[in-house]
Amino acid sequence: SSTNDIRKMMELKTKKYNYRQIDEKLNFKKINLINLFFKYDDKNDFILKNINLEIKSGEKIGIVGPSGVGKSTFVDLIMGLIEPSKGKILINNFDIYSKFNKSKLLLWRSLISYVPQDIYLNDSSFLDNITSFQSKSTIDWDKVKFVSEVAQIGSFINSCPSGYQTKIGEKGVLISGGQRQRIAIARALYKDSKVIILDEATSALDSETEKFLLKSIFKNFNNLTIIIIAHKTSTLEKCDRIIDLSKINK
Numbered sequence: 001s002s003t004n005d006i007r008k009m010m011e012l013k014t015k016k017y018n019y020r021q022i023d024e025k026l027n028f029k030k031i032n033l034i035n036l037f038f039k040y041d042d043k044n045d046f047i048l049k050n051i052n053l054e055i056k057s058g059e060k061i062g063i064v065g066p067s068g069v070g071k072s073t074f075v076d077l078i079m080g081l082i083e084p085s086k087g088k089i090l091i092n093n094f095d096i097y098s099k100f101n102k103s104k105l106l107l108w109r110s111l112i113s114y115v116p117q118d119i120y121l122n123d124s125s126f127l128d129n130i131t132s133f134q135s136k137s138t139i140d141w142d143k144v145k146f147v148s149e150v151a152q153i154g155s156f157i158n159s160c161p162s163g164y165q166t167k168i169g170e171k172g173v174l175i176s177g178g179q180r181q182r183i184a185i186a187r188a189l190y191k192d193s194k195v196i197i198l199d200e201a202t203s204a205l206d207s208e209t210e211k212f213l214l215k216s217i218f219k220n221f222n223n224l225t226i227i228i229i230a231h232k233t234s235t236l237e238k239c240d241r242i243i244d245l246s247k248i249n250k
Contacts, residue, residue: 026107028194028225029092030056031078036087038073046085047073048249055225057194060218062236063229065245071229074245075197078227079112080105113188117200121172121180126157127164129172130186143190150220151186152213153179177204182213189217195225202235210235 036051047070055061055078063071076082077089080096088095096105121129130148131139144164148154156179160166172180181204188196202210211234217226218238228236236242 026091026104026111028057028108028111030054032088032090032093033077034088034090036077036089037085038070038077038082039085048077048245051087051248053243053248055227057225058223059241060226060239061228062239062242063227063245064231064233064236064242065249069245069249071245072199075114075199075227075229079114079197080109111194112197113191113193113195114197115181115184115188115199115201117181117203119172119180119184119201121168121183123167123170125162125165125167126160126183129168129183130164130190132187132191146220147186147189150189150216151182152209152216153182153186178206178209181205185213185217189221193224195227198226198228198230200229200231202230207232207234214238 031054033051033053036048036053037046038048039046051074063074065071073082077084080089083097089097091104091108094104096108098104122133124133126148127139127144130144145154148157157164157166168174168180168183172183175183181201185198185201202213205213214228214235215238217224228239230236233242
């Protein structure tokens with residue numbers, strides 16, 4: 001079955017884009033989902049049906065709903081990773097799937113950082129993983145330390161023998177699950193994204209640490225648009241809005 005999955009992936013049609021030709025900027029103000037429907041090609045039923053939603057820049061949005069309601073599919077659509085079966089996704093009133101200017105889709109993707117529950121970390125240092133192997137000469141050290149403190153991981157890094165140069169092992173095997181998640185969040189904050197999607201990204205943290213972490217992000221990155229998928233409602237209590245997909249997905 002694994003071989004068949006790989007074969008199917010290799011047979012998928014690819015879309016080629018010339019990133020070098022993109023010199024535009026996208027001043028993100030809002031995203032609108034209009035009459036949005038989605039189903040996978042091998043399924044008969046729509047996972048998401050007639051979704052109408054507006055998210056403004058700077059909003060903190062919580063996404064809830066029972067398993068199978070389409071939360072991950074919903075954020076995949078927002079990120080522009082999958083195309084809706086019907087309906088439109090508008091960024092600043094511009095259809096990101098417009099055939100007339102495909103660069104808008106790439107611009108939109110470049111503004112987003114996605115932090116999943118199970119994140120990937122390289123067998124390198126805290127610094128390399130936070131800065132995504134940025135050239136040492138261009139690293140903003142003040143920013144590295146700032147995002148580490150916001151992500152509630154700075155004190156731990158400083159307590160390590162080699163500080164930010166401490167190796168964390170393949171996939172972060174030398175640190176705890178909660179520490180791995182906080183490194184991933186620090187990396188997302190360092191990237192200067194306009195939108196961060198946290199998909200169960202604090203699930204390994206205890207409630208108190210999770211509370212302080214989100215409070216710290218909301219306070220220090222007030223202009224950042226944050227979309228959080230979580231099962232614990234306490235995780236979302238500081239959000240501007242909580243959207244129950246089971247209620248709007250009709």
